[in-house]
Amino acid sequence: MSRKGDADNSSIYSLADDKLKPDYKNFVVCPYDKHHVVLACRLATHLVKCSANHPGNRMVRCPFNSTHVLQASFLSTHVLTCPNLKDLMHFTNKETFRSPDQMAGRVEYIYCQENWNDEPETKVYDPQEHCSKNILLRSLVGGTPSQRKEFRETERKKFKELMECNEL
Known part of the structure; x- marks a missing residue:
């Protein structure tokens, strides 16, 4: 059924x-x-x-x-x-093997007038200097408790000074 x-x-x-x-x-x-x-x-x-x-x-x-x-x-x-013997024969037979120049085709070089050596000298980026002049939250990793406490106090003073400079 x-x-x-x-x-x-x-x-x-x-x-x-x-x-x-x-x-x-x-x-x-x-x-x-x-x-x-x-x-x-x-x-x-x-x-x-x-x-x-x-x-x-x-x-x-x-x-x-x-x-x-x-x-x-x-x-x-x-x-x-x-069956992989033919692969070796293909590369060893000079008649069937194409040189890299033939495979890539002719490459034309483009002349460029830009010269990076003529550029003016620029200042190297210093992350410590950037952090000291801007309001950024930082933390001290790997220091002793007293060093971390001292670091937090100096950061608070820096923030207070930067905030006062920004208000003026």
């Missing part, structure tokens, strides 16, 4: 289940331990840790891609068929 709306609910649940399922295309199996399934973007980090846990294995890394880890007996075959 079916109730009204059962078909609608089943489609909602199937959509929710699809969103919760992990995308297995992004996962790879660790070459050191077949029970380790890792995200492809985290494989390099995992291989460093996992290789430390399996020091007895005779595994070597591909010279073209550090995430290619295989047994030493298969290295020579892998080097010939490695």
Whole structure:
């Protein structure tokens, strides 16, 4: 016996289940331990840790891609068929490799008449001097209680003098 709306609910649940399922295309199996399934973007980090846990294995890394880890007996075959070999060949072949000048294009230099060395000398900013001449709330950090008390008294006197100068 079916109730009204059962078909609608089943489609909602199937959509929710699809969103919760992990995308297995992004996962790879660790070459050191077949029970380790890792995200492809985290494989390099995992291989460093996992290789430390399996020091007895005779595994070597591909010279073209550090995430290619295989047994030493298969290295020579892998080097010939490695998909990352074409990247190295691209950069070593002078006919296909473009120089940095060719990649960037021609850069025209713009002549500028401004010279910062000809500017007049300016006074260097001194924060202590600025604070002493303006009404700013400051606190002494790291002093003894007597030093903090003395600092607060001098700040009060400074405020009083600055307030009197501003009133005139």
